[in-house]
Amino acid sequence: MRIRAAALLACMALLAACCDYGKPSPPEPEGSAEGQAAQEGEGTREGLAEGAPEGAIEGEGAAPGVCETDCIYEIVHSYPHDPEAFTQGLVFDNSVLYEGTGLYGHSTLRKVDLDTGSFFQAVDLPANVFGEGITLFGDKVIQLTWREKTGYVYDKASFQLLQQFAYDTEGWGLTHDGARLIMSDGSSTLYFLDPITFARTGSLSVRYNGRAVNRLNELEYVNGEILANIWQEDRVARIAPDTGRVKGWINLGGLLTAEERASADVLNGIAYDVQGGRLFVTGKLWPKLFEIRLLPKP
Numbered sequence: 676m677r678i679r680a681a682a683l684l685a686c687m688a689l690l691a692a693c694c695d696y697g698k699p700s701p702p703e704p705e706g707s708a709e710g711q712a713a714q715e716g717e718g719t720r721e722g723l724a725e726g727a728p729e730g731a732i733e734g735e736g737a738a739p740g741v742c743e744t745d746c747i748y749e750i751v752h753s754y755p756h757d758p759e760a761f762t763q764g765l766v767f768d769n770s771v772l773y774e775g776t777g778l779y780g781h782s783t784l785r786k787v788d789l790d791t792g793s794f795f796q797a798v799d800l801p802a803n804v805f806g807e808g809i810t811l812f813g814d815k816v817i818q819l820t821w822r823e824k825t826g827y828v829y830d831k832a833s834f835q836l837l838q839q840f841a842y843d844t845e846g847w848g849l850t851h852d853g854a855r856l857i858m859s860d861g862s863s864t865l866y867f868l869d870p871i872t873f874a875r876t877g878s879l880s881v882r883y884n885g886r887a888v889n890r891l892n893e894l895e896y897v898n899g900e901i902l903a904n905i906w907q908e909d910r911v912a913r914i915a916p917d918t919g920r921v922k923g924w925i926n927l928g929g930l931l932t933a934e935e936r937a938s939a940d941v942l943n944g945i946a947y948d949v950q951g952g953r954l955f956v957t958g959k960l961w962p963k964l965f966e967i968r969l970l971p972k973p
């Protein structure tokens with residue numbers, strides 16, 4: 676039995692100790708990244724900040740003992756994941772994984788058993804709606820849609836649809852910081868929404884060394900940082916919520932084997948178990964979901 680406070684401190688220390696404040700993952704020549712071809716697609720890296728001098732942001736905002744080199748990960752545990760789940764939102768709460776899936780005619784909100792990857796409660800979205808990011812706020816689940824400009828609010832226990840709300844951008848990722856919903860739309864801007872009225876209350880331009888970081892996708896608020904995976908990339912930006920500055924990168928390349936990757940889509944899905952200090956990641960149509968531990972690069 677873990678003590679919540681101790682676990683929280685431990686996970687804060689873990690994140691602080693393990694994350695890269697120094698520089699982004701080194702750019703890889705097009706097509707050279709083994710096993711990544713399936714997810715590179717036609718995506719360009721235009722607009723993504725790269726090649727910044729090492730140490731340019733050293734120490735800024737860093738917790739004591741932070742790693743200052745590239746971050747690597749190790750897999751703590753590998754779980755099955757529904758290979759037909761086009762994962763668009765991922766949250767962990769009280770031993771349950773909440774997952775929002777996309778694609779027209781296939782979009783769902785579901786509660787998933789971590790150990791088996793099977794869902795034991797689900798609701799289908801209308802066939803003309805493409806489900807996107809989800810977050811839990813109080814006793815509600817909030818789910819975005821891609822181009823429908825409509826958010827759905829459900830009762831967390833029953834998944835009864837309580838209300839809908841409108842927004843004027845695309846909907847991609849969603850998380851919250853305890854007071855505000857934080858939303859991405861595939862650009863370099865994050866939006867803050869009031870969690871009750873869903874009115875936009877602000878926005879954040881996400882930059883790495885002054886350059887816009889585009890294609891921000893699935894989000895997770897972890898220990899005072901916004902984690903955002905970059906669409907069509909195997910990396911996660913660690914964003915300061917007050918400034919939008921990318922403090923460092925987590926390189927998640929190599930989670931799937933080349934064989935697994937062949938039938939999978941891109942990395943998408945970050946969830947954090949606050950009580951247990953566990954970080955989970957998966958992707959669209961991935962056969963596995965991983966608990967990972969972040970470590971400084973040797």
Ligand SMILES: [Ca+2]
Nearest residue numbers: 765894895945
């Ligand atoms: Ca998430």
